[in-house]
Amino acid sequence: LRVETEHPYTVHIGQGAVKLLTERYGDLLGAADRVVVIADSQVAELHLDKLLDALKGLEPKVLRVPAGEQAKSVESFMDCHSFLLSENCSRNTVILAFGGGAVGDLSGFVASTFMRGVPFIQVPTTILAHDSAVGGKTAINHPLGKNMVGTFYQPRAVVYDGDFLETLPENEIRSGMAEVVKHAFISNEGWLDQLLAYDSLEAVSGEELEGHLEKGIAVKAAIVEEDEFEGGVRKFLNFGHTLAHAIEAHLGYGRMTHGEAVVLGMAYALELSSSPELPRFLNWAKVNQYPLERLKDMPFEELLPYMKKDKKSTAASLNFVLLGAVGQPYIETIPEQRAQAAYDTLRKTIK
Ligand code: NAD
Numbered sequence: 001l002r003v004e005t006e007h008p009y010t011v012h013i014g015q016g017a018v019k020l021l022t023e024r025y026g027d028l029l030g031a032a033d034r035v036v037v038i039a040d041s042q043v044a045e046l047h048l049d050k051l052l053d054a055l056k057g058l059e060p061k062v063l064r065v066p067a068g069e070q071a072k073s074v075e076s077f078m079d080c081h082s083f084l085l086s087e088n089c090s091r092n093t094v095i096l097a098f099g100g101g102a103v104g105d106l107s108g109f110v111a112s113t114f115m116r117g118v119p120f121i122q123v124p125t126t127i128l129a130h131d132s133a134v135g136g137k138t139a140i141n142h143p144l145g146k147n148m149v150g151t152f153y154q155p156r157a158v159v160y161d162g163d164f165l166e167t168l169p170e171n172e173i174r175s176g177m178a179e180v181v182k183h184a185f186i187s188n189e190g191w192l193d194q195l196l197a198y199d200s201l202e203a204v205s206g207e208e209l210e211g212h213l214e215k216g217i218a219v220k221a222a223i224v225e226e227d228e229f230e231g232g233v234r235k236f237l238n239f240g241h242t243l244a245h246a247i248e249a250h251l252g253y254g255r256m257t258h259g260e261a262v263v264l265g266m267a268y269a270l271e272l273s274s275s276p277e278l279p280r281f282l283n284w285a286k287v288n289q290y291p292l293e294r295l296k297d298m299p300f301e302e303l304l305p306y307m308k309k310d311k312k313s314t315a316a317s318l319n320f321v322l323l324g325a326v327g328q329p330y331i332e333t334i335p336e337q338r339a340q341a342a343y344d345t346l347r348k349t350i351k
């Protein structure tokens, strides 16, 4: 699967895909003075042997960073640079990001800033990373805001090995599948039907999952190709995200997974859209234990200030990505009162 941004690259998906690191990218990696793996510590515990096996002969250096969101701190960003400098890395070094979206965002930002930019390859290990590893947004968190410091910087390749996904805990499966469903909502009704028709997330086989990830990446890639730097259609990827970001900020990051918050946000966006899809979506969310009931203890007034701060909203209004029919997202500016009424209606609908 090709992503035709200013600097195009390929996304490889499949069981055993890591072997492509040497088969397809042996030249790039072989020519590097150092190959540095920045690894989520939990992922390293589970899967580093397999990655190192695939990199045999390249003698990579491995830096373990804290698991999950903690990886995106200013301290861990500095640790990465310190490691690269102490290992005498140069502009000729290649970085591999090994983990979920957090390590991908961190490593991409490190790669884009170390000596003004070195090549990097994403080796994602979560379902959610089908979203985060493609599109070239990198970031770390500032104490005053998530993802506030970052760059647009595309990887040289994404090597997505389905084997790594087998150890994902249930809540991370739930989180990642939310973004898959988001990609279906903004693109393709038949695919959405398929996703919502599974009895449960556990009923999705490994092989089927790879197919869905491929579709999700294709949707994201097409949008990013059209609008790499988010002037227009790329905003559609934020379907469900205005409320999701507010919930995450309000609860404190990590209290609810990103994807779980996105499911609440999509329910809200469907309510605002008066979409006929809402009932079956709520049913799917309930069956799969997304925390819908949490909306009940989050009054609108507490979320509103965060929604106003959303990068996609201007000061006086709330901007949402809404849905006409499935596959037809659009942006609408909504007055506060209407936003509040829809929120309260949704809360009443959720039993
Ligand atoms: P994550 O990277 O925070 O990982 C979540 C947890 O899963 C961690 O504890 C990690 O150790 C563990 N884990 C990862 N892979 C595993 C595996 N194979 N087996 C067992 N455990 C595993 O979570 P995520 O959901 O992948 O990424 C979230 C991050 O992605 C957020 O920081 C978000 O801002 C970012 N993001 C970025 C973009 C983008 O366009 N750049 C898009 C969406 C999200």
Ligand code: ZN
Pocket: 131, 179, 241, 258, 262
């Ligand atoms: Zn998201």
